Amino acid sequence: MSDYIKISLLTPYELGKFNLSHRVVLAPLTRQRSYNNVPQPHAILYYSQRATEGGLLITEATGVSDTAQGYQDTPGIWTKEQVEAWKPIVDAVHAKGGIFFCQIWHVGRVSNSVFQPNGQTPISSTDKPLKPVHNSSYADAAEFTPPRRLRRDEISQIVQDFVLAARNAIEAGFDGVEIHGANGYLIEQFLKDQVNDRTDDYGGSLENRCRFALEIVEAVVNEVGADRVGIRLSPFTDFMEAVDSNPVALGLYMAKALNKFGICYLHMIEPRMKMVLDKCETPHSLQPMRNAFKGSFIASGGYGRENGIKAMSDNHADLISYGRLFLANPDLPKRFELNAPLNKYDRKTFYTSDPVIGYVDYPFLE
């Protein structure tokens, strides 16, 4: 091609010890096709379709324990059966030269007792209940059971659940783990001041609210090594009623506090993604956090080819993660390279349980 110019999104990048060949990352995407919380063989094809030589993929959110679940058929990584089920999926991604991180997750109060062991009450930083949701982030309307505030002496066990999940992820062959500290789930229920109403040393001040997240990071780093750990944060979003009165201060505090662990990356969701999927106007930017964090920085939310390229040239991020576009375009990096047209995503099949439709049937180029 005579007019071929290598776009910045497709240039190599050293993500710690991982040599990436391009900057187009698969964002974590819950697909609700892991029946009974066990990853299924159809995920082998789904992830390997999206794998490229030197491309980074992040799994869908994956439960760290039997209290971590809040949706039908999301995968876990706390049992031997789940670890074994992940192995062929990881192997398939590695066979194509991909780098694969497992996003480890606890939903906290975004749950219902039907998803909990013995129908018990979901746990959280608080006992404040969530209102039911009827929006496009769900296949169905969701009702939540009012949560139970974790006792102070129970918190270290949840930290250990993340440690076990990380150890299991490495055993399954993953290259690393991404701690899910975003989108209103348990870690954010501690981080954000409009949710966390604790009066012990895990609530109140910014330092106290960040304690749980940082204890998890430290413990997971000690278990698997800093070069295998990333974290995802979304200080600006208000998904699942998780709001902070000063998201800039929260984001900056975390970015600076994370520096001492030397982790592989910080993955942040753009302020424009107020409700995960819906964009809004905002005066805020991730730039202060990008500047404060010393390691690799992944930005996510509302990116396409052009603003992704611009984010690279503006030094806004090192890598961009793509959710809906990668979901619908298994060969997204190739399409960006060729500036080819994109398949449109179909929201109706985001969370349906079919092993093929809306999952592995999005066409490749040509």
Ligand SMILES: Cc1cc2nc3c(=O)[nH]c(=O)nc-3n(C[C@H](O)[C@H](O)[C@H](O)COP(=O)(O)O)c2cc1C
């Ligand atoms: C179907 C779907 C499932 C998602 N599941 C997760 C998830 O498991 N973990 C997570 O951190 N974010 C999840 N997200 C948010 C995406 O990772 C991403 O931040 C969001 O889609 C915005 O990026 P985009 O504009 O590139 O789609 C999900 C989004 C979608 C559309």
